[in-house]
Amino acid sequence: MELxxxxxxxxxxxxxxxxxxxxxxxxxxxxxxxDDGFIIIRDGKVAALGAMSNYQRPVDDSLLEVDVAGRxxxxxxxxxxxxxxxxxxxxxxxxxxxxxxxxTINAVLNARKVLRAGYTTIRDVGTVANVAVAVRDAIAEGKxxxxxxxxxxxxxGPTGGLGDTLPPHWQRTxxxxxxxxxxxxxxxxxxxxxxxxxxxxxxxxxxxxxVGPYAYTWMTTMREDEVTCAVHEAHRWGRTTAVHCxxxxxxxxxxxxxxxxxxxxxxxxxxxxxxxxxxxxxxxxTMCTLFSVLxxxxxxxxxPKQREEMEVNEPLWRQSVADAYAAGVPIAAGGDLGNRYPHxxxxxxxxxxxxxxxxxxxAVRAATGVAARALRRETTIGALEVGRIADVLVLDGDPLSxxxxxxxxxxxxxxxxxxxxxAGQRFDAVFPN
Numbered sequence: 001m002e003l004x005x006x007x008x009x010x011x012x013x014x015x016x017x018x019x020x021x022x023x024x025x026x027x028x029x030x031x032x033x034x035d036d037g038f039i040i041i042r043d044g045k046v047a048a049l050g051a052m053s054n055y056q057r058p059v060d061d062s063l064l065e066v067d068v069a070g071r072x073x074x075x076x077x078x079x080x081x082x083x084x085x086x087x088x089x090x091x092x093x094x095x096x097x098x099x100x101x102x103x104t105i106n107a108v109l110n111a112r113k114v115l116r117a118g119y120t121t122i123r124d125v126g127t128v129a130n131v132a133v134a135v136r137d138a139i140a141e142g143k144x145x146x147x148x149x150x151x152x153x154x155x156x157g158p159t160g161g162l163g164d165t166l167p168p169h170w171q172r173t174x175x176x177x178x179x180x181x182x183x184x185x186x187x188x189x190x191x192x193x194x195x196x197x198x199x200x201x202x203x204x205x206x207x208x209x210x211v212g213p214y215a216y217t218w219m220t221t222m223r224e225d226e227v228t229c230a231v232h233e234a235h236r237w238g239r240t241t242a243v244h245c246x247x248x249x250x251x252x253x254x255x256x257x258x259x260x261x262x263x264x265x266x267x268x269x270x271x272x273x274x275x276x277x278x279x280x281x282x283x284x285x286t287m288c289t290l291f292s293v294l295x296x297x298x299x300x301x302x303x304p305k306q307r308e309e310m311e312v313n314e315p316l317w318r319q320s321v322a323d324a325y326a327a328g329v330p331i332a333a334g335g336d337l338g339n340r341y342p343h344x345x346x347x348x349x350x351x352x353x354x355x356x357x358x359x360x361x362x363a364v365r366a367a368t369g370v371a372a373r374a375l376r377r378e379t380t381i382g383a384l385e386v387g388r389i390a391d392v393l394v395l396d397g398d399p400l401s402x403x404x405x406x407x408x409x410x411x412x413x414x415x416x417x418x419x420x421x422x423a424g425q426r427f428d429a430v431f432p433n
Contacts, residue, residue, distance in 0.1 A: 001066075001067065008429075011414070011416070012431070014420030016064050017041065017062060019039065019063060020073055020392070021066065024037070024070060025037040026074040026399070026400065027075070028075040028368030028382055028385075036052045037073070044419035046384055073392060074393050075368040075381075076120025077119045077121075077346070077371075078120070078122065078368060079114070079123070079335055079371075080123045080333060081284050082122040083126050083338055084107035084114075084122075084131070085131055086337065090303075091165070092209075095177055100128055107132070108144050110338065110344075111139060111149070117345070118423075120148060120391040121149075122147045122149055123149075123201060123334070124136075124149055125242050126203050127152065127154065130198070133198045135151075136149035136151040150375050150377075151199055152199055152201040154176065155178045155179070155203045156179055156191070156202065157178050158182050161212070162207075165177075187230050187233075188229055192237075200239060201242060202231075202240070204259075205243075206244060206245055206247075207250035209244065210309035211303070216309060217313060218247050220250045221250075223253075224253040224257075227243065227253040230257075232257065240260040240261075244263045246264050247267055248267045251275075252271060255275035261283070264317075266313050266320060283324050283329050283330065284331075284332050285324075286334050286336040286349070288335045290310055321356040325356070325362075326357075330373060332370045332373070333353060333366040345407060347367070347406035353366055360401075363403060364403070368382050393412060
C-alpha cells in the first residue's frame with residue numbers, strides 16, 4: 001500500500017470524501033468477508049461499500065482514492081470494560097491513594113495507548129472522582145487524542161464491598177474508585193448525582209471481588225432491591241448500566257433488573273443462564289481479569305487472597321463463558337486492563353475469548369458489532385455498514401486466520417475515527433508525537 005506523506009496529511013484532515021479500494025472487508029456483523037472490496041467514506045460515515053466488481057467512481061473531484069492492496073478493512077475495535085485510571089496498581093487501596101490529578105494524567109496517557117491499539121470506542125466502567133467524564137469531553141473537543149468514551153463515574157457499591165478498601169477505622173470523604181452506598185434511598189441519590197455529573201453509564205458492584213479486602217467473589221454484597229433500584233433509575237434517565245457480578249445471585253439480581261451488561265459472570269447456574277437467554281442483556285466476561293492474575297500473580301507479588309480466589313474461579317469462569325456461548329448469549333469483549341496487562345494490549349481479550357470457545361469470527365464480533373450492542377450504540381458504531389460512523393482499521397493481515405495480529409501494532413497501518421485518520425503505523429511515521 002503506497003501512501004505519500006501528503007496523502008496521510010489529507011486523511012488526517014478528514015475533509016474530503018475517501019474511498020478504500022481492493023480491501024478484504026470484515027463488516028463486524030458476521031457476514032462472510034468480501035475478498036476484494038471498496039468502502040466510500042463521506043462526512044465521517046460509511047456512504048457505500050461492496051465488491052470491487054460493483055465499484056463505480058463517483059463524479060467527485062475531491063474524492064481521495066486509497067488502494068489498500070488486499071489488506072483487511074474492519075471496524076474500529078470496542079472495549080466494553082475499561083478503567084483508564086488503572087496504571088499498574090496491584091491493590092485497589094493503592095489506586096485509592098492516587099490523587100485525582102495523577103489519575104487524570106494517567107487516563108489521558110492511557111487513552112492514547114488504547115487508540116493506537118486500534119480501539120476507537122471504549123466504555124470506562126469505573127473511575128476516580130469524575131475523571132472519565134472529563135477525559136471523554138476533552139477527547140470529543142479535540143484537546144487530547146483518544147477513543148470515543150462511554151463514561152461511568154465511581155463504582156457504586158456497599159460498605160464492605162468492591163469499593164471499600166480502607167481499614168474500618170478510616171473514613172472516606174471523596175475520590176477513590178468506589179462510592180459506598182447502603183439502602184435504596186442512598187443508591188437513588190447517588191445514581192442521580194452521577195447523572196447530574198454527566199455520566200453515560202452507571203456501574204454497580206453487586207458481588208465481592210478477588211482483590212478486595214472484605215468480600216470474596218462468591219459473596220453477593222447488594223440486595224436485589226438495591227440493584228433493581230439503581231438499574232431502573234438509570235434507565236429512567238436514559239443511561240445504561242453495567243453490574244459487576246461474580247456470584248450466582250448477583251448475576252440473577254442484575255438480569256432480573258434488566259441491566260444492559262453483566263460484567264464477569266464468574267458463576268452462572270441454570271437459572272442465570274435462562275434469565276440471560278430470555279432477556280436482552282449482554283455478557284462481558286473480561287477473561288483478561290482471570291488470566292492476567294493466573295499468569296502474572298507471582299511475578300507481580302499479588303496478594304494471596306487474589307491469587308487463591310482466581311485458582312478457584314478459573315474452572316467456574318471458563319464453564320460460565322462456554323455455557324453462555326453455547327446457549328447463544330451475546331458476548332462482548334472487555335479487557336479490564338491497566339493494572340496487570342497494560343493498556344494498549346486490549347486485543348488480548350479477543351484471543352482469550354477464543355480460548356473460551358468462541359470462533360475467530362465471533363471473537364472479532366465481540367469487539368465490534370456485539371460490543372456496540374452492549375453499549376446500546378448498535379445503529380451508529382461497531383460495523384462497516386452504510387450509515388454508520390466510519391471507524392475503520394486498515395490491517396496488514398487477516399485476523400480471522402490469526403487473531404493475534406490485532407495485538408501487533410506494527411500491523412495496524414491506519415486507524416480512522418469518524419472518517420478521520422487518528423493513529424496507525426502510517427500515521428505515526430508522519431506524526432511521531
